[in-house]
Amino acid sequence: MHMDIRVILTGLFLVIGCFLFLVASIGVIRFPDFFTRMHAAGKADSLGQACIIIGLMIYSGFTQVSLKLLIIMITIFIINTTATHYLAKAAFMKGVKPWMKGNKYGETDPFAVSSAANVVGKKTKAKAKR
Amino acid sequence: MTDLAIPLFLVVCGIAVLLVKDLMSSIMIFSVYSLMMAIEWCRLNAVDVAITEAAVGAGISTVLFLVILGRTKSVDEGKKHINIPALLVALGVAAVLLYGTMDLPHLRDPNIAPNTHVVTPYYLENSYEHAGQLNVVASILAYFRGYDTLFETTVVATAGFCLILLLRVRNKKPGTLDSQKIGVTANKKTPASIGVKPTATFPDVLDQDKDIIKRTVTKLLIPFIQLFGLYVIVHGELGPGGGFQGGVILGVSIIVYSLVFGFDEAKKRMSVKTKDLLVSSGVLLYGGIGVIALFMGGNYLQYGVLLPDPQFASVVGIMGIEIGVGITVAAVMMTLFYETVRIDAND
Numbered sequence: 001m002h003m004d005i006r007v008i009l010t011g012l013f014l015v016i017g018c019f020l021f022l023v024a025s026i027g028v029i030r031f032p033d034f035f036t037r038m039h040a041a042g043k044a045d046s047l048g049q050a051c052i053i054i055g056l057m058i059y060s061g062f063t064q065v066s067l068k069l070l071i072i073m074i075t076i077f078i079i080n081t082t083a084t085h086y087l088a089k090a091a092f093m094k095g096v097k098p099w100m101k102g103n104k105y106g107e108t109d110p111f112a113v114s115s116a117a118n119v120v121g122k123k124t125k126a127k128a129k130r
Numbered sequence: 131m132t133d134l135a136i137p138l139f140l141v142v143c144g145i146a147v148l149l150v151k152d153l154m155s156s157i158m159i160f161s162v163y164s165l166m167m168a169i170e171w172c173r174l175n176a177v178d179v180a181i182t183e184a185a186v187g188a189g190i191s192t193v194l195f196l197v198i199l200g201r202t203k204s205v206d207e208g209k210k211h212i213n214i215p216a217l218l219v220a221l222g223v224a225a226v227l228l229y230g231t232m233d234l235p236h237l238r239d240p241n242i243a244p245n246t247h248v249v250t251p252y253y254l255e256n257s258y259e260h261a262g263q264l265n266v267v268a269s270i271l272a273y274f275r276g277y278d279t280l281f282e283t284t285v286v287a288t289a290g291f292c293l294i295l296l297l298r299v300r301n302k303k304p305g306t307l308d309s310q311k312i313g314v315t316a317n318k319k320t321p322a323s324i325g326v327k328p329t330a331t332f333p334d335v336l337d338q339d340k341d342i343i344k345r346t347v348t349k350l351l352i353p354f355i356q357l358f359g360l361y362v363i364v365h366g367e368l369g370p371g372g373g374f375q376g377g378v379i380l381g382v383s384i385i386v387y388s389l390v391f392g393f394d395e396a397k398k399r400m401s402v403k404t405k406d407l408l409v410s411s412g413v414l415l416y417g418g419i420g421v422i423a424l425f426m427g428g429n430y431l432q433y434g435v436l437l438p439d440p441q442f443a444s445v446v447g448i449m450g451i452e453i454g455v456g457i458t459v460a461a462v463m464m465t466l467f468y469e470t471v472r473i474d475a476n477d
Contacts, residue, residue, distance in 0.1 A: 078351065082343060
């Protein structure tokens with residue numbers, strides 16, 4: 001079976017990129033608050049896309065297509081990191097509190113509806129006991 | 131699989147836009163909807179439409195919605211009630227549209243109307259010979275159907291004029307804008323006013339004027355955005371794109387500048403007067419090329435008579451009208467933004 005070294009390298013980079021995206025997706029679901037979730041998503045969007053695009057560049061070789069891919073990669077690198085920075089800043093200015101050590105899971109998360117409801121439910125139960 | 135996945139996601143997005151209470155989230159979902167729509171257009175090989183959808187639907191309209199949202203409340207406080215007549219009308223329209231889709235051909239059907247119509251082989255065979263265009267879409271838009279595109283551009287320019295007439299006259303009347311002014315001042319919330327104590331570790335985070343990151347990144351990106359816009363306009367004869375798409379991208383570059391550096395700075399770069407002139411000058415360029423063709427002894431918009439070599443003349447003429455379309459569309463996109471933001475500037 002004929003296996004080009006280029007194809008192998010492409011596959012390697014694509015696998016790394018997909019792995020980063022998978023890890024980031026798990027992180028977005030599992031992390032406790034907005035800032036840590038964005039931290040996970042930002043990694044995927046910068047490093048993950050870079051790996052995938054590098055893989056595609058290796059696959060297409062030294063052509064105009066790889067030049068365009070390179071431009072796309074650099075653009076996403078710049079824009080995505082800036083966007084992540086401003087998302088964090090906007091959330092901070094809006095008053096989203098960062099998750100601290102000792103907080104329960106989802107305690108400072110305005111979007112985790114079910115877990116917030118659980119926390120409230122526990123508090124009311126505790127009050128009832130008193 | 132993707133035949134179904136993207137339309138399903140679109141339907142989910144459409145329902146979510148209606149159900150979400152927070153209007154900000156609603157706008158974001160709508161932006162996602164537009165991006166998915168662009169992917170769908172891409173998949174259907176309509177790359178020109180995809181570029182427009184991504185730039186206008188996901189870009190400019192989101193920004194305009196956010197600007198308008200800044201003047202109102204972002205939470206829908208209305209009671210949940212179902213308006214029965216409105217529901218019936220909506221369902222009726224949906225039923226009619228669904229009935230209409232039954233006449234649409236299947237995806238990848240080779241016997242669709244454009245493939246069997248008598249005029250199609252003529253366009254395909256004569257695109258390069260008459261219009262000098264390798265991209266048949268460009269030759270149909272600019273050469274065989276030049277009148278249609280001229281009137282489309284006129285419609286876009288007319289929309290720009292209507293915006294100017296409707297919104298600018300209202301600005302000059304003092305007293306009518308009090309409620310909006312209150313909305314604007316109420317919107318300028320400092321972190322202290324919303325109950326957040328800035329921590330000592332982030333003093334510069336809250337200082338907008340010292341914010342160097344967005345300024346640097348914008349300065350870095352705007353030349354490339356504009357270059358890409360020009361590329362899309364000029365490259366329209368070979369690849370996807372053309373005056374409409376490139377114009378939108380050029381307009382976006384000014385909007386981005388205005389968003390980051392402020393409306394006053396943007397007016398120094400692109401003054402309101404220049405922009406107003408550009409709206410009409412694009413159409414003038416398009417119509418003017420047609421008139422020049424008349425004077426050279428041809429028909430209106432017959433580019434072949436402009437220069438001795440008819441094929442090269444067509445290429446030049448089509449380039450000219452694409453640039454005209456681009457100027458008008460870019461200026462109208464700026465008008466959309468300028469006239470919406472203008473009340474903020476109190477001028």
